[in-house]
Structure formats: C-alpha cells, structure tokens
Amino acid sequence: MRSVLLAMVLTLAACAQQPPKNDSLYRELGEQAGITRIVEGMLLNIAADPRIVRHFENIDIERLRDKLVEQICVEAGGPCTYTGDSMEESHKGQNLTPSDFNALVENLQEAMSAQNVPMPAQNRLLARLAPMRAQVIDR
Numbered sequence: 001m002r003s004v005l006l007a008m009v010l011t012l013a014a015c016a017q018q019p020p021k022n023d024s025l026y027r028e029l030g031e032q033a034g035i036t037r038i039v040e041g042m043l044l045n046i047a048a049d050p051r052i053v054r055h056f057e058n059i060d061i062e063r064l065r066d067k068l069v070e071q072i073c074v075e076a077g078g079p080c081t082y083t084g085d086s087m088e089e090s091h092k093g094q095n096l097t098p099s100d101f102n103a104l105v106e107n108l109q110e111a112m113s114a115q116n117v118p119m120p121a122q123n124r125l126l127a128r129l130a131p132m133r134a135q136v137i138d139r
C-alpha cells in the first residue's frame with residue numbers, strides 16, 4: 001500500500017509543474033538542524049539496507065551528507081546554496097534502477113518519520129525530489 005501511494009506521488013509529481021517555493025517546508029523539516037538529522041538518519045538506514053548499501057561503500061560519506069543537506073535545504077526553500085555536482089554527473093556509471101531509487105526514498109521516508117516530520121511535509125519534499133528521478137536512474 002505504501003509503495004503504491006509512493007509510486008502515485010512520484011508519478012503525479014513528475015507530471016506536475018515544480019511547486020512554488022517558499023520556506024514553510026524548510027521550517028517543517030526543522031531547518032538546518034532538522035534537515036541534518038534527516039539526512040544522517042537516511043544514510044544510517046542506507047548503511048543497513050542490503051538492497052543499495054553497496055553503492056555507498058567507497059565514497060566520501062561526509063561530502064555526500066553535506067551536499068544532501070544543502071540540496072534538501074534548497075529544495076525546501078531554505079537559505080542555502082547547492083555546491084555539489086549535477087545529478088547526472090554524480091550518478092553516472094552507477095546504473096541505478098527504479099528499485100534503487102524507491103529503496104532510497106523509503107530510507108528517506110523512514111528517517112523523516114523518525115524525526116516526526118508530518119506526512120504532508122514528507123510528501124511535499126518527495127514531490128520536490130521526484131523530478132530528479134530521471135536524472136539519477138540509468139546514468
């Protein structure tokens with residue numbers, strides 16, 4: 001049920017225009033400190049996820065943490081600048097599949113739930129990340 005809903009959210013979001021940006025989502029995610037806890041929680045979940053952990057074994061995990069925090073802050077309308085590589089560039093050669101993408105999203109959802117982020121705010125963030133799906137998969 002959860003994955004059906006997730007697929008619907010991602011499909012709808014990919015078809016919709018980018019939602020207007022303001023900083024209310026940034027506040028709902030707990031600003032800089034909350035976003036950092038969410039990203040670190042997601043990375044810990046990934047470390048325990050046999051479906052995708054292999055992708056993260058030989059990388060600079062602190063850099064990834066910092067770039068993800070920047071990116072989520074920007075997408076949530078927060079006062080940040082993204083200084084990382086493009087989505088195409090950073091996922092090139094990983095041959096990521098839709099299942100890999102869904103697994104990462106599940107780990108993100110669990111991290112947000114653990115931080116008591118309300119479900120509408122969770123879905124707003126997922127809808128803002130959904131347009132990046134095509135830039136990440138099959139590169």
Ligand code: HEM
Pocket residue numbers: 052055056059060063064067068071083084085086090091096100101102104129130132133136
């Ligand atoms: C919407 C989905 C995703 C977003 C927003 C995202 C975001 C990012 C960002 C911001 C970086 C850092 C770029 C840099 O270092 O400058 C990155 C790198 C990376 N991502 Fe993703 N990512 C997504 C999906 C995935 C998936 C599904 C996987 C694997 C299952 C994945 C694996 C990686 C790995 C391994 C790196 C490090 C690459 C390296 O340092 O060589 N990502 N991603």
